[in-house]
Amino acid sequence: MAGMQILIFAGSTRQDSYNRKLAKAAAEMATQQGAQVSLLELSDFDIPMYNADLEAQGTPADVIRLKQILHRHAAWIICCPEYNGSYPALLKNAIDWASSPVKGDAQWSDGVLPFRDTVVGMASASPGGLGGLRAQSHLAPLLLNLQCWLAPRSHAVAHAADAFDAQAQLTRSQDISGMQALIEQVLWAADRLQTTAS
Numbered sequence: 711m712a713g714m715q716i717l718i719f720a721g722s723t724r725q726d727s728y729n730r731k732l733a734k735a736a737a738e739m740a741t742q743q744g745a746q747v748s749l750l751e752l753s754d755f756d757i758p759m760y761n762a763d764l765e766a767q768g769t770p771a772d773v774i775r776l777k778q779i780l781h782r783h784a785a786w787i788i789c790c791p792e793y794n795g796s797y798p799a800l801l802k803n804a805i806d807w808a809s810s811p812v813k814g815d816a817q818w819s820d821g822v823l824p825f826r827d828t829v830v831g832m833a834s835a836s837p838g839g840l841g842g843l844r845a846q847s848h849l850a851p852l853l854l855n856l857q858c859w860l861a862p863r864s865h866a867v868a869h870a871a872d873a874f875d876a877q878a879q880l881t882r883s884q885d886i887s888g889m890q891a892l893i894e895q896v897l898w899a900a901d902r903l904q905t906t907a908s
Contacts (some may be wrong), residue, residue, distance in 0.1 A: 721801030785900035792845035841866030
C-alpha cells in the first residue's frame with residue numbers, strides 16, 4: 711500500500727467547515743500510512759450549477775480538470791457534510807458535472823470513467839449526535855450507481871464542535887482510530903483492486 715495515491719476532499723467550501731478540518735486530518739493520517747495524498751478543495755474549481763443548455767455550449771475547463779484529477783486516483787476519501795439529512799448541493803453538482811459525458815471527446819465521452827473501480831471511503835462530521843450518517847446513507851447509492859467500490863467501513867464524527875483542536879486535529883481517540891481504520895481499509899482495497907486488474 712506504500713505509495714498508493716489517494717484523493718481526499720470535503721463536500722464543503724465553508725472556511726471553518728468541520729468536514730474540511732476532517733479532510734485535512736485525514737490527509738495527514740494517510741500520509742503517515744505511507745500514501746501519496748492529494749488534498750482537493752472544491753473552492754479551487756470554477757464549476758457552475760449543472761445546466762444541460764450551458765453544457766451544450768462546451769464543458770467548462772475546470773470540469774475537465776476535475777475529471778482528470780478524480781480519474782488519476784484509485785482511492786478517495788470523501789468528507790461529506792449533512793444538510794437537511796442528506797449531502798449538500800455543492801457535492802452533488804460536482805459529481806453531476808464530473809459524470810456527464812463530453813460529446814466528441816474520445817476519453818470523456820464515457821461519463822462513468824472518473825468513478826469506475828475507484829475505492830471510496832465515506833466520512834462525515836456534524837454538530838449532531840449522528841455525525842452525518844444520514845448524508846452518508848444518501849451518498850452511498852449515488853457512488854454505487856457510478857460504479858465506485860465503497861469501503862465497508864465509514865466514520866462519522868459526532869458533536870463536531872468539540873472534536874477538533876485549534877490546529878484542526880481530531881481530539882477524541884475513537885475518531886482518530888476510526889479514521890485511521892477507514893483510511894487503511896481504503897488503501898488496502900485500492901491496492902488489491904489494482905493488483906487484480908493488472
